Amino acid sequence: MEILDQTDLKILRILQKNAKLTTKEIADQLHLTASPVYERVRRLEKKGYIKNYVAILNKKKLNRPVTAICMVSLRYHNEGFIDTFEHQIKELIEVQECYHMAGKVDFFLKIHLESLEEYHEFVRTKLSKIQNIGVLESYFVLKEIYNTTTIAF
Template identity: 75%
Template sequence: MERIDDVDLKILRILQNDSKKTTKEIATLLNLTVSPVYERIRRLEKFGYIKKYVAIVDKTLIKRPITAICMVSLRYHNEGFIDKFDKQIKSLKEVQECYHMAGKVDFFLKINLESLDTYHEFIRLKLSKIENIGVLESYFVLKEIFQTTEYYF
């Protein structure tokens, strides 16, 4: 992977905070001309430093105010069972994030839904249908203190 310098890092910080900034605005902030900033951004995209650009949506405005954290432990842990779980969990559109964990719990899921009733239906009709789940623990977020998509570097 190609190495990046301090200017590239500054560009990444700016774009993490506001990906709608134009190349011209970024160039002005960095006291550079537009052309080299444009080339640097394209290079950062090409080498995978920038994966994609997204809009962060307000979950309450789209009627998904309930955030559940679901801890899943599998009964069996061979590669085939883990790969099958990975594939099945990716097919559930309600699951916003999934992490394979080390420790007592095998998987950490973040799920945003309309209500506790909707979550109950999700567990009953979808998640519990996945084979090999041994233990399922649910936790509900009472208050979101802060959330970020930015990396510190």
């Protein structure tokens, strides 16, 4: 299987919305029996189309109501500096996402915290300890309008 057919795509669309459906339930939606659905899911996992299965938790109930976005620019852009930055960012447990960007900022971070005070502490004791940061711009989420893990295809 090098290319996916419509059935494979449908299965992926279903699973990225709800991974707790049984193969039988998926099969019913696709007018198939459980066997082919089971085999296709296994194949999609093995081939790497499905990276993993996760539970999505309620941030607010777990006392992480603050989401901050950080735009970071480095002072120097040697390869070594960039790699070092990447390594150090991965150590910070508050960071959920980090991207190396094209444009006027170098890195983009999404961070989940308990409070604005904790953000202050995060910047003071962790981010600012990282060498070579030039510019740091902070933004805060007022309201989550839309947030999904699915991709459209």
